[in-house]
Amino acid sequence: MSDGNIPIGGLLPVSFLDWDGRVVSVIFTQGCNFHCPYCHNRELVLGEVDLLSQEWVIEEIKCRKDFLDGIVISGGEPTVHEGLPCFIRELKKATGLPVKLDTNGSNPDMLKTLIHEKLISCVAMDMKGPWDKYQHITRSNVSVELVKASLNVLRRSNLEYVLRTTYVPHLMSLEDLKEVQKQLSHDRSWRIQLFSSRKTLDEEYLYYAEPSPLDVKEFLPDVPVVGIDL
Numbered sequence: 001m002s003d004g005n006i007p008i009g010g011l012l013p014v015s016f017l018d019w020d021g022r023v024v025s026v027i028f029t030q031g032c033n034f035h036c037p038y039c040h041n042r043e044l045v046l047g048e049v050d051l052l053s054q055e056w057v058i059e060e061i062k063c064r065k066d067f068l069d070g071i072v073i074s075g076g077e078p079t080v081h082e083g084l085p086c087f088i089r090e091l092k093k094a095t096g097l098p099v100k101l102d103t104n105g106s107n108p109d110m111l112k113t114l115i116h117e118k119l120i121s122c123v124a125m126d127m128k129g130p131w132d133k134y135q136h137i138t139r140s141n142v143s144v145e146l147v148k149a150s151l152n153v154l155r156r157s158n159l160e161y162v163l164r165t166t167y168v169p170h171l172m173s174l175e176d177l178k179e180v181q182k183q184l185s186h187d188r189s190w191r192i193q194l195f196s197s198r199k200t201l202d203e204e205y206l207y208y209a210e211p212s213p214l215d216v217k218e219f220l221p222d223v224p225v226v227g228i229d230l
């Protein structure tokens, strides 16, 4: 994709769930460099949606801007698109709203650029699992050094950030979650999201068990647990 032009596969005009305490619009970019089998945004990852015009998306948000507290850019994986900084610049110019980024952490350079140019105000970054299980969980050959670098970028910035791990019992154990807590040095911004099997990239995962919130809370009592049905 060329400068400022990113593939947008979806727009959720109003959401109360995607940025704590804020009413936001959510933009979903198409395409991802990971292939997490549990991913609920399968059409975006597989590139099976009709793309929306960037101008239309910006206009839709602009006409609601007085009722919104921010914009979330999610996906797919937004940071795989080189045009992302330019797109966010246009979005902010048109709406004046703060932007939160959802990312898998695989592009620390992009993260650095977005922070340096003051284009984002908050980041939610996934920690997919213990470092030694990253490639298995994401079904990709991602270098964990990139994710570690993104973590350092966030920690050195003054930005609000959240780290989150989606707990999928078929892919990881409760002990693995403890390992993630250790590898994050008990970072207080870490939270656990419960896997929902309603829609998944790998259709076998439609039949895998969802975790029990009580089991997780009992095992890791200090960590916030969130889930679609909680």
Ligand SMILES: C[S@@+](CC[C@H](N)C(=O)[O-])C[C@H]1O[C@@H](n2cnc3c(N)ncnc32)[C@H](O)[C@@H]1O
Binding pocket: 032, 038, 039, 040, 041, 074, 075, 076, 077, 078, 102, 103, 104, 124, 125, 126, 164, 165, 166, 193, 194, 195, 196, 197, 198, 199, 200
């Ligand atoms: C679809 S991803 C897009 C942003 C980015 N690619 C990432 O992985 O963080 C947004 C969030 O949804 C979570 N997620 C994906 N599939 C899920 C599922 N089946 N149940 C619960 N959360 C899920 C991811 O772990 C991530 O925190």
Ligand code: SF4
Binding pocket: 032, 033, 034, 035, 036, 039, 040, 041, 045, 075, 076, 077, 104
């Ligand atoms: S959950 Fe995984 S596959 Fe889905 S968009 Fe995020 S990184 Fe990509």
